[in-house]
Amino acid sequence: MSTTHSPSERPREPGEPTLVLRRVAKSFGQVVALASADLTVHAGSIHALVGENGAGKSTLVKIVAGLYTRDSGDFELAGESVNFTSTAESKAAGIAVIYQEPTLFPDLSVTENLFMGRQPVSRFGRIDRKAMRAEALRLFERLAVRIDPDRPAEGLSIADQQILEIAKAISLDARLLIMDEPTAALSGVEVDRLFAIARSLRDEGRALVFISHRFDEVFALCDTITVMRDGRYISTDDIAAVTAEEIVRRMVGRDVSDLFPKQETTIGDVLLNVTGLSSPGVFSDITFTVRSGEIVGLAGLVGAGRSEIARAVFGVDPYTAGTVTLGGTRVPPNSPTAAMARGMALVPEDRRKQGLVLESSVARNTTLSIRRTLAKAGIITSGFENAAAAIWASRLEVKTSALDSEVGTLSGGNQQKVVLAKWLATNPRVLIIDEPTRGIDVGTKAEVHRLLSELAGRGMGILMISSELPEVLGMADRVLVMREGRLTADLPRAEATAEAVMLAATHPGGAADAHTGTPNEAVAS
Amino acid sequence: MSDTTTRTPTRTYRNYAHPLWRRILFTREMAIIALLVLVVIYASATVRGFGSPITFTYLILDVTPILLIALPMTLVIITGEIDLSVASVVGLSSVVVGTLTQAGWPIALVFLTALVVGAIGGAINGFLITVVGLPSLAVTIGTLALYRGLAVGLLGTTAVTDFPEYWTALAKSRFVGTSIPAIIVPFLILAVIFAVLLHFTPFGRGIFAIGLSSDAATFSGVHVARTKFILFVLTGLVSAFAGIYYTLRFGSARGDNATGLELSVIAAVLLGGVSIFGGRGALHGVIAGVLLIGVLGSALRLANITSDVINIITGVLLVLSVVASSLLAFLRTRRQKPKAATPVTAG
Numbered sequence: 001m002s003t004t005h006s007p008s009e010r011p012r013e014p015g016e017p018t019l020v021l022r023r024v025a026k027s028f029g030q031v032v033a034l035a036s037a038d039l040t041v042h043a044g045s046i047h048a049l050v051g052e053n054g055a056g057k058s059t060l061v062k063i064v065a066g067l068y069t070r071d072s073g074d075f076e077l078a079g080e081s082v083n084f085t086s087t088a089e090s091k092a093a094g095i096a097v098i099y100q101e102p103t104l105f106p107d108l109s110v111t112e113n114l115f116m117g118r119q120p121v122s123r124f125g126r127i128d129r130k131a132m133r134a135e136a137l138r139l140f141e142r143l144a145v146r147i148d149p150d151r152p153a154e155g156l157s158i159a160d161q162q163i164l165e166i167a168k169a170i171s172l173d174a175r176l177l178i179m180d181e182p183t184a185a186l187s188g189v190e191v192d193r194l195f196a197i198a199r200s201l202r203d204e205g206r207a208l209v210f211i212s213h214r215f216d217e218v219f220a221l222c223d224t225i226t227v228m229r230d231g232r233y234i235s236t237d238d239i240a241a242v243t244a245e246e247i248v249r250r251m252v253g254r255d256v257s258d259l260f261p262k263q264e265t266t267i268g269d270v271l272l273n274v275t276g277l278s279s280p281g282v283f284s285d286i287t288f289t290v291r292s293g294e295i296v297g298l299a300g301l302v303g304a305g306r307s308e309i310a311r312a313v314f315g316v317d318p319y320t321a322g323t324v325t326l327g328g329t330r331v332p333p334n335s336p337t338a339a340m341a342r343g344m345a346l347v348p349e350d351r352r353k354q355g356l357v358l359e360s361s362v363a364r365n366t367t368l369s370i371r372r373t374l375a376k377a378g379i380i381t382s383g384f385e386n387a388a389a390a391i392w393a394s395r396l397e398v399k400t401s402a403l404d405s406e407v408g409t410l411s412g413g414n415q416q417k418v419v420l421a422k423w424l425a426t427n428p429r430v431l432i433i434d435e436p437t438r439g440i441d442v443g444t445k446a447e448v449h450r451l452l453s454e455l456a457g458r459g460m461g462i463l464m465i466s467s468e469l470p471e472v473l474g475m476a477d478r479v480l481v482m483r484e485g486r487l488t489a490d491l492p493r494a495e496a497t498a499e500a501v502m503l504a505a506t507h508p509g510g511a512a513d514a515h516t517g518t519p520n521e522a523v524a525s
Numbered sequence: 526m527s528d529t530t531t532r533t534p535t536r537t538y539r540n541y542a543h544p545l546w547r548r549i550l551f552t553r554e555m556a557i558i559a560l561l562v563l564v565v566i567y568a569s570a571t572v573r574g575f576g577s578p579i580t581f582t583y584l585i586l587d588v589t590p591i592l593l594i595a596l597p598m599t600l601v602i603i604t605g606e607i608d609l610s611v612a613s614v615v616g617l618s619s620v621v622v623g624t625l626t627q628a629g630w631p632i633a634l635v636f637l638t639a640l641v642v643g644a645i646g647g648a649i650n651g652f653l654i655t656v657v658g659l660p661s662l663a664v665t666i667g668t669l670a671l672y673r674g675l676a677v678g679l680l681g682t683t684a685v686t687d688f689p690e691y692w693t694a695l696a697k698s699r700f701v702g703t704s705i706p707a708i709i710v711p712f713l714i715l716a717v718i719f720a721v722l723l724h725f726t727p728f729g730r731g732i733f734a735i736g737l738s739s740d741a742a743t744f745s746g747v748h749v750a751r752t753k754f755i756l757f758v759l760t761g762l763v764s765a766f767a768g769i770y771y772t773l774r775f776g777s778a779r780g781d782n783a784t785g786l787e788l789s790v791i792a793a794v795l796l797g798g799v800s801i802f803g804g805r806g807a808l809h810g811v812i813a814g815v816l817l818i819g820v821l822g823s824a825l826r827l828a829n830i831t832s833d834v835i836n837i838i839t840g841v842l843l844v845l846s847v848v849a850s851s852l853l854a855f856l857r858t859r860r861q862k863p864k865a866a867t868p869v870t871a872g
Contacts, residue, residue: 337746357738368745371727379725386540394536402542
């Protein structure tokens with residue numbers, strides 16, 4: 001397989017259109033999710049679908065997958081008009097959707113997951129385990145991956161789980177594969193492997209749709225690109241004919257000139273002081289400070305222990321040694337309430353599970369953290385909650401139809417704004433924010449970054465954990481790097497280059513160099 | 526660019542997606558209350574003796590233990606837990622009252638001891654569930670047997686019946702000139718306390734958050750374990766109070782008092798619109814649910830229908846109410862389709 005990814009070097013003849021959507025519309029009550037969506041995907045090509053959160057990508061995918069039925073418009077598969085009323089019908093028609101985080105049966109083996117619901121049957125109606133296992137091995141060989149077919153699905157990396165889904169799709173001979181933000185939780189090596197598989201599927205003549213917020217990936221992988229905005233089709237182009245700047249402009253309907261609006265701030269006294277924090281098997285001897293007005297980035301690979309530190313400092317997880325102080329007073333372990341009382345806030349990594357009570361309203365979510373201070377004589381009413389929530393929703397420009405709407409119905413970006421509102425309402429002195437912009441659209445990303453800069457400008461200390469290197473380098477005054485549960489570097493902004501951070505995050509020897517030396521030495525080692 | 530966090534709000538928000546009447550009328554609680562009213566009207570018109578004051582008095586006297594225990598049980602179920610040991614705590618409390626009265630203790634101290642025993646029973650449940658981390662279903666199946674065993678073991682198969690007449694009369698007494706039993710007063714006080722606790726306090730907000738997402742509640746500073754522990758202690762306490770009432774009402778302390786009552790309580794709570802998965806429910810619905818089961822039982826007994834048939838009817842009602850709520854949710858999603866099918870060009 002060719003290692004060059006430049007689209008210009010692989011002139012391709014697009015095949016027949018596999019999927020054609022024309023003027024597809026879908027509304028939920030009063031809310032228009034799709035106003036008029038067009039999408040044509042050809043066999044033997046990888047088609048990027050981009051747009052801000054709330055642009056209608058997910059709704060479109062769910063219509064194609066048979067989860068939703070469209071209200072109007074044309075939906076053709078290989079030239080035939082189709083009308084799916086269930087995911088089973090869409091699967092049978094050769095459509096496979098690979099989600100960001102596949103749902104497997106954790107206690108069943110890889111092979112059993114692969115053939116769930118369609119196990120090959122031998123004589124007397126018994127499941128033919130041998131045939132199943134052989135087929136699984138054949139599929140993995142074809143995808144050039146190594147996954148033990150007998151191991152339980154539990155503990156598989158997200159990348160391997162996705163590959164399992166792809167293997168399933170291939171064994172069903174899917175002609176259209178839709179990958180919905182598959183790379184959000186993958187490491188660089190895993191992304192490369194996924195892309196190699198995607199290209200080989202394309203070369204077999206299958207049609208692929210790739211949804212992503214990461215433009216470098218879109219441009220490296222895809223042949224054509226469709227932009228959506230506000231539930232509408234905007235444009236479709238050959239990938240070589242457009243630039244990332246042009247695509248972003250179409251997505252947001254305006255220029256986003258400054259994605260990382262870093263303000264110069266005066267850095268003050270130490271607010272958060274973490275000393276010798278240890279938790280066996282998770283992280284050890286973690287020491288760092290966050291000063292007033294300072295944004296400290298915490299970088300490292302997924303699994304290096306960054307989120308675990310955030311949870312321990314905030315008191316959600318226990319630790320065995322070390323101390324945490326905030327503004328000179330000790331923060332006791334194991335008590336988020338005590339941490340909050342001393343002025344700490346944590347915007348957690350998993351917005352949907354940890355950040356929000358999804359089935360509760362926008363107002364209740366926004367005020368859950370301040371429910372005690374909101375109460376008068378121990379009594380809290382919806383009136384108090386709505387008044388407080390309206391202020392914060394308005395300041396952060398949360399888009400919702402009403403304050404009693406379930407927060408789970410909002411787009412990812414708006415959900416993140418509700419989490420931020422909930423924590424800013426506590427008026428914290430130190431904000432720990434874990435993956436501030438994961439899975440949210442470009443426009444909201446810039447808003448979140450601007451907000452963080454403003455907060456630092458007014459003296460808040462911010463610890464920002466991020467897997468997006470441009471975000472860390474663009475926003476942080478100082479960058480801490482972790483590798484395998486240890487802090488391996490503490491780089492001031494001037495020395496924090498992509499090379500220095502990645503070296504400290506990945507290279508065992510790079511740690512000491514990055515700690516003491518200049519970035520040049522670190523890069524050289 | 527003005528400062529995001531300090532500038533004056535520019536956007537305005539509707540507080541509610543639906544008007545007030547829809548938020549009040551289109552609820553599961555309202556459906557149960559409407560059903561209760563219909564059954565009362567129908568039974569009064571057709572069942573001989575149902576409308577009489579004495580029927581009302583006995584109806585209230587009979588459902589009071591369920592009404593009382595349903596209050597804390599609602600809160601426990603909304604956090605996503607369950608307490609099956611409540612009827613055994615009633616029995617244990619009854620036995621404590623009986624033995625200590627027999628031993629000649631002052632009556633106030635007898636009641637206090639029974640309440641403390643109930644609270645300890647609840648605390649043991651709470652400890653095993655929140656500190657040891659065992660599932661409440663398993664823990665309370667165990668303590669259901671344990672507390673019942675203790676109760677029967679303490680008193681054997683005998684019954685204590687020689688209670689001061691003042692107290693047994695008080696349990697059954699009515700307000701002068703009415704058919705309203707006096708026991709309604711402590712119940713109403715407790716009902717108001719629990720309703721305020723659940724619906725109008727930060728503690729109550731925590732209860733709902735725990736039931737919907739324990740993780741998100743933890744990250745928001747809700748004391749998940751402490752909240753649950755408190756609720757189990759409250760359940761034990763109220764169950765012990767129900768046990769004191771039960772003993773005096775029937776003038777009899779027995780180890781097997783109120784056997785099986787836990788299922789009536791849980792059935793009534795679920796009928797009242799509380800989700801067994803936690804996170805949803807309201808106390809007025811639960812009270813209507815208890816009364817509905819009580820009224821049905823009372824009317825059917827008066828109509829000479831056997832208790833097996835009454836059980837079948839309440840069972841069917843419970844299943845139907847669960848089916849109806851999911852059917853309603855299903856219809857709601859279906860109904861949106863024709864509305865959305867109109868062309869959406871504006872926008």
